[in-house]
Amino acid sequence: MLIQFILVLIIAVIIWRQAVRLKNKELTVKQFAGWLVIWLAGLIIVIWPNSTAWLAGIVGVGRGSDLVIYLSVIFIIYFLFRILLRIEKIEKNLTKLTREDAIKTYDSSAK
Amino acid sequence: MKAVIIIPAYNEEKVIGQVIGGILQQQALAAAVLVIDDGSTDNTFAAAKQTGVIVLRHKINRGQGAAIKTGIDFAISHGYEAAVFFDADGQMEAREIELFLNQLAAGYSVVLGSRNLGQAIDMPGLKKIVKRAALIFTNFTSGLKLTDTHNGFQAWTIEALKKIRLNQDRMAYASQVINEVARLRLKYIEVPVTIKYTDYSKQKGQSIWNSFTILWDLIIK
Numbered sequence: 001m002l003i004q005f006i007l008v009l010i011i012a013v014i015i016w017r018q019a020v021r022l023k024n025k026e027l028t029v030k031q032f033a034g035w036l037v038i039w040l041a042g043l044i045i046v047i048w049p050n051s052t053a054w055l056a057g058i059v060g061v062g063r064g065s066d067l068v069i070y071l072s073v074i075f076i077i078y079f080l081f082r083i084l085l086r087i088e089k090i091e092k093n094l095t096k097l098t099r100e101d102a103i104k105t106y107d108s109s110a111k
Numbered sequence: 112m113k114a115v116i117i118i119p120a121y122n123e124e125k126v127i128g129q130v131i132g133g134i135l136q137q138q139a140l141a142a143a144v145l146v147i148d149d150g151s152t153d154n155t156f157a158a159a160k161q162t163g164v165i166v167l168r169h170k171i172n173r174g175q176g177a178a179i180k181t182g183i184d185f186a187i188s189h190g191y192e193a194a195v196f197f198d199a200d201g202q203m204e205a206r207e208i209e210l211f212l213n214q215l216a217a218g219y220s221v222v223l224g225s226r227n228l229g230q231a232i233d234m235p236g237l238k239k240i241v242k243r244a245a246l247i248f249t250n251f252t253s254g255l256k257l258t259d260t261h262n263g264f265q266a267w268t269i270e271a272l273k274k275i276r277l278n279q280d281r282m283a284y285a286s287q288v289i290n291e292v293a294r295l296r297l298k299y300i301e302v303p304v305t306i307k308y309t310d311y312s313k314q315k316g317q318s319i320w321n322s323f324t325i326l327w328d329l330i331i332k
Contacts, residue, residue, distance in 0.1 A: 095173045095280050099181040102167040
């Protein structure tokens with residue numbers, strides 16, 4: 001099917017991009033491996049859609065594609081949450097730096 | 112008592128000079144003035160500096176709560192004994208600062224301005240309703256019985272400021288300070304103040320939408 005071809009192409013490009021980032025040391029080997037597992041799983045699902053039906057049957061979800069959607073949503077929400085926390089931390093650190101800098105700059109110019 | 116008046120300012124070049132001038136005119140007031148320019152994109156820094164008072168600058172905008180906290184840190188590290196929080200937008204009356212310092216001298220740790228004990232001039236109607244709701248919320252969460260909330264006109268002893276924990280960078284800090292008064296059982300008193308809503312301050316000040324941002328900050332963070 002055409003959709004399978006398109007999805008495989010997209011995933012291949014994503015994996016290739018990440019390999020480049022690994023080579024440029026923007027990703028650690030561990031991070032790269034983690035993402036690789038996820039994208040390879042996606043690849044398997046795209047190429048053999050029926051593989052999810054088997055897993056769906058085990059956990060009691062009607063259709064394989066439904067299970068994929070459920071898991072994807074959980075995954076996305078989890079990552080959004082992680083990102084929100086990370087942003088919060090960055091914001092706090094930025095504030096801390098800015099505040100310390102304001103006082104330091106004044107004190108050094110007042111001397 | 113060696114006091115400092117802390118004025119957080121964000122893009123207030125038009126009025127900051129006038130506001131500082133108003134304070135400096137209060138001859139009886141033996142207090143230093145400290146402006147924290149919170150990363151303004153206009154000439155607030157230069158305008159404040161021109162008046163000869165102490166001016167600190169946040170290189171990037173971090174919010175009113177963060178600016179107040181910088182002021183507090185400065186007051187603590189530079190040996191002040193008391194701090195007054197004052198707005199840069201011209202809503203507050205400089206001659207009322209003395210009332211706050213008098214109450215600190217009388218032994219209170221925290222003095223909170225109340226526009227409901229005093230008066231609010233030209234306060235927009237919708238704002239009144241939102242403030243009323245915010246007051247109920249604050250009194251409920253803090254357990255205090257205040258007559259006004261989110262009133263930035265306050266005075267604190269340094270001892271009290273050393274004890275409080277503030278981690279809200281934006282406007283939610285105003286709720287947080289009240290909760291800290293309750294948590295630490297600080298000796299507080301409200302004094303009547305006049306808050307004057309000018310066209311300028313209405314345009315610059317808190318929009319109603321910000322109430323939701325504050326609520327979000329308080330609940331989520």
